[in-house]
Amino acid sequence: MKGTVLICCFLSLLLLQATAAEEEEEEEEEEVEEFISTLRDRSHIDETLRLATEEKSGDYGAAIERLRKIYHTSIKPMEQAYKYNELRQHEISDGEITSKPMVLFLGPWSVGKSSMINYLLGMHDSAYQLYTGAEPTTSEFTVITHGEKIRSVEGIVMAADSSRSFSPLEKFGQNFLEKLVGIEMPHKLLERVTFVDTPGIIENRKQQERGYPFNDVCQWFIDRADLIFVVFDPTKLDVGLELEMLFRQLKGRESQIRIILNKADNLVTQDLMRVYGALFWSLAPLINVTEPPRVYVSSFWPYDYAADTSRDLFKREEISLLEDLNQVIENRMENKIAFIRQHGIRVRIHGLLVDRYVQTFKEKMSYFSDPELVFKEIVDDPDKFYIFKSILAKTNVSKFDLPTKTAYQDFFGVNPVSNFKPLTAQCSYMGGCLLDKIERAITNELPALLSSINSGKQPGLSSCEATGCGEKPKNRYRKN
Incomplete structure (x- = not known):
């Protein structure tokens, strides 16, 4: 009799565990469906x-x-x-003549440069998505180009290949080549353009601490870029010496510069207007031109805009930026x-x-x-x-x-x-x-x-x- 009771208790326990597992699995499926529903239409x-x-x-x-x-x-x-x-x-070089247009992403750390590239290429949740986070995450110069299959290319290989347009980067030394990474992937957009993600500017870090001439490397990419996106976070618009140096390097390239005020749906409309004015006030001494660069205000990442924000405005700004990018590709x-x-x-x-x-x-x-x-x-x-x-x-x-x-x-x-x-x-x-x-x-x-x-x-x-x-x-x- 006691054995029968123990068996019944054991079977009941297994049944409860199975039921709990099914409920947990159903909850996970609901969370996944809810997550997918929050992804933005591309x-x-x-x-x-x-x-x-x-x-x-x-x-x-x-x-x-x-x-x-x-x-x-x-x-x-x-x-x-x-x-x-x-x-x-x-x-x-011949590689530079035959190369595709280059789009360069610059700006302080953790402003959404890598997230923006992931969004444009649809790389979020893929094995080769660019790593993102609230802390400084990108320490390499990452070149995203077209390839027959998805693979990573070391900087030393990129510099040694004369058919590429990056062989002159060898002059910046082996320490830099270790911080240069290439990603090849089959993508229709990459057949027409090359994206370059750069390490974020950290005001309390000098370029000597990186182990290679950071400003000189940035200048090399700036000189060859067809379009330059300078990305900012509306919650941190401090302009320091490193950012001032960057804009001095951009002198004479004003027609290629586009300013991006990213993560705009983190602020209500009134605060966003104040931040927009503060951004121009901070950049005015650095961009000494009659007509300032175009500023795009939106949130460039794959998830839906936050509630109670200017969704229509952000969508129009995003389309305007894409039209600008398409114009560079066509020209x-x-x-x-x-x-x-x-x-x-x-x-x-x-x-x-x-x-x-x-x-x-x-x-x-x-x-x-x-x-x-x-x-x-x-x-x-x-x-x-x-x-x-x-x-x-x-x-x-x-x-x-x-x-x-x-x-x-x-x-x-x-x-x-x-x-x-x-x-x-x-x-x-x-x-x-x-x-x-x-x-x-x-x-x-x-x-x-x-x-x-x-x-x-x-x-x-x-x-x-x-x-x-x-x-x-x-x-x-x-x-x-």
Whole structure:
């Protein structure tokens, strides 16, 4: 009898445990359903960015190949002859020419940069989502690009691969490469754009404490970014020395900057208006331009907006930002041509200035002169010898595009003037003159390529490139 009672008690206990487990499982399922219901609808992202439309990759590929050919045949020869890379520290690789538009995320720590990327790419709750949290979480520069499968790429591998546009980052040292991470994944948006997430700015941490030149690395990405999102949290708008340094680095890139006031649904409308005004008040001394950058106010993460907030306003702001991003993607070829043309103009100015330094040095040299003293006098006081003024008088160069005199003191400090030939000697019968080729690229070839892109025509080779130019070189500075 006692055995029967014990068995019944045991069976009752098992039944109670099974019932409790079923109830717990049902509660978990309800929590999951409730969680899924709070996720925001992402259909407007695909619609605004036109991710469902097919891209004419053939036309884009032909234009890129044409641009690459113009750069290698018309701009790079002068760039190498006069060592332009040692003046500007910016050598353009094939990977940079063929690269997709780059969108850079900057800002203080824990403002939602990584969450915003997760939201745009739909990576939340996936194995490769960017880690987020209330504390400083991102310590690496993370580059998110397109790939056939999801995988992580070490920074050392990215720098060693010459086909990528990140190989120049090797100059920042091994400590930095250990803080560089690449993520490849098959995504329609990443076929058209590359995202770069950066470590958050911490005001009480100097860049030396990171083990690599943080500001220099940021400048490298800033110089190559097509769109720069500077993200802020409305609950912490303190502007310190590190943030001031960041905006100094953004000088001259105001057209690419977009300010994002993230996590806006954490505040009621009245407080949000005050924070918006405080943000402009804090940034006004740092952005010295007539027209301030565009500011987007919303909450860029996958979950629904908080109750009793300006949901319609936040949704419109988000769509406006997506339209801005889509505009950069659609104009990527035009922006690439404009970038190469601007680079060509700077290389041409550098070649003209070095040529003028060389000519002045030869004119001032005599049999009894000391070469070092003569050239030191020219470099220390170029205005005395009309170095810069002669370039402005002879060419259509703007004075605002000229490098500084100090830059050429440093340049000739490591590159003796005897290493360079004048422009009149930089000609060959088959190849023509370096100056003529770069001027033809700036005034004719690159604008013609841009026109063909805008008109929808297939970019092709010019008759000169197709047959091989055998024109007689013309030296515009040769005395008759």
